[in-house]
Amino acid sequence: MxxxxxxxxxxxxxxxxxxKTRRVAxxxxxxxxxxxxxxxxxxxxxxxxxxxxxxxxxxxLGFNGYADLKHVLKQKLMGQLRPAAQNPGFHSEEDEILSxxxxxEHSNIDQTCxxxxxxxxxxxxxxxxxxxxxVIYCMGWGISAVPAExxxxxxxxxxxxxxxxxxxxxxxxxxxxxxxxxxMLVVCELPSYVIEVTEAAEKISxxxxxxxxxxxxxxxxxxxxxEVQFFVSDSSPLFGSSLVGMMFAVHVLTSSLAxxxxxxxxxxxxxxxxxxxxxxxxxxxxxxRY
Numbered sequence: 001m002x003x004x005x006x007x008x009x010x011x012x013x014x015x016x017x018x019x020k021t022r023r024v025a026x027x028x029x030x031x032x033x034x035x036x037x038x039x040x041x042x043x044x045x046x047x048x049x050x051x052x053x054x055x056x057x058x059x060x061l062g063f064n065g066y067a068d069l070k071h072v073l074k075q076k077l078m079g080q081l082r083p084a085a086q087n088p089g090f091h092s093e094e095d096e097i098l099s100x101x102x103x104x105e106h107s108n109i110d111q112t113c114x115x116x117x118x119x120x121x122x123x124x125x126x127x128x129x130x131x132x133x134x135v136i137y138c139m140g141w142g143i144s145a146v147p148a149e150x151x152x153x154x155x156x157x158x159x160x161x162x163x164x165x166x167x168x169x170x171x172x173x174x175x176x177x178x179x180x181x182x183x184m185l186v187v188c189e190l191p192s193y194v195i196e197v198t199e200a201a202e203k204i205s206x207x208x209x210x211x212x213x214x215x216x217x218x219x220x221x222x223x224x225x226x227e228v229q230f231f232v233s234d235s236s237p238l239f240g241s242s243l244v245g246m247m248f249a250v251h252v253l254t255s256s257l258a259x260x261x262x263x264x265x266x267x268x269x270x271x272x273x274x275x276x277x278x279x280x281x282x283x284x285x286x287x288x289r290y
Contacts (some may be wrong), residue, residue, distance in 0.1 A: 181208030
């Protein structure tokens with residue numbers, strides 16, 4: 001079993017695990033690099049479980065024992081963090097640095113694509129709810145605000161009423177008050193996870209709003225309040241998270257939505273195209289890009 005298969009196995013089974021087993025599985029997903037190099041005793045202590053419990057979880061995931069699970073996680077980490085990519089600022093072979101970084105981002109897209117392919121029903125549900133929502137709210141904090149804003153832009157281009165939730169004069173919790181049943185919330189959330197984002201999503205969910213999440217792991221706290229979840233790969237050797245996988249997911253989901261909307265989607269994109277012919281704003285162009 002490779003790391004990608006392990007992650008997908010956990011995602012497929014996690015909702016059917018008992019509470020303690022689920023907590024262990026969530027920890028493995030969210031902290032794979034730590035688990036790879038911690039002793040079984042260290043991991044057990046952090047989770048307040050027995051070593052036997054960790055062995056049982058490993059076997060439930062298809063391994064002969066906990067050591068085999070750790071080996072897969074270690075191979076994944078070593079594959080991502082080769083010497084050329086660990087400290088590119090101090091490495092003399094610039095071509096090798098570029099190759100390593102491109103390989104890793106390509107892997108982020110591949111893994112995100114496979115995750116989306118496994119979740120075709122989730123994509124259908126996302127498109128159905130988005131196309132029929134009164135208002136679609138897009139929320140993200142820090143680096144996660146970047147894909148959230150692009151998501152908001154894509155909804156607007158499709159002629160759907162959308163709102164980008166930003167923390168300004170009002171907190172996210174305060175903004176959440178007016179979001180109700182018939183609306184939709186899409187949360188983009190990459191580590192480090194934000195308490196206020198989770199609390200706002202919880203409040204919005206309690207008000208009867210459909211919540212969808214785009215995160216790196218089922219262990220993201222905001223996932224507890226979503227009805228549809230999409231998982232992206234965000235591995236990065238230098239920065240905390242790469243946005244490539246999530247931006248790719250935004251593109252796939254909104255493109256699927258445009259197709260689902262049929263003639264309404266075509267009309268919306270045609271109208272968006274007309275605005276790009278306004279020569280008071282844009283230089284003349286033969287092919288429209290937006």
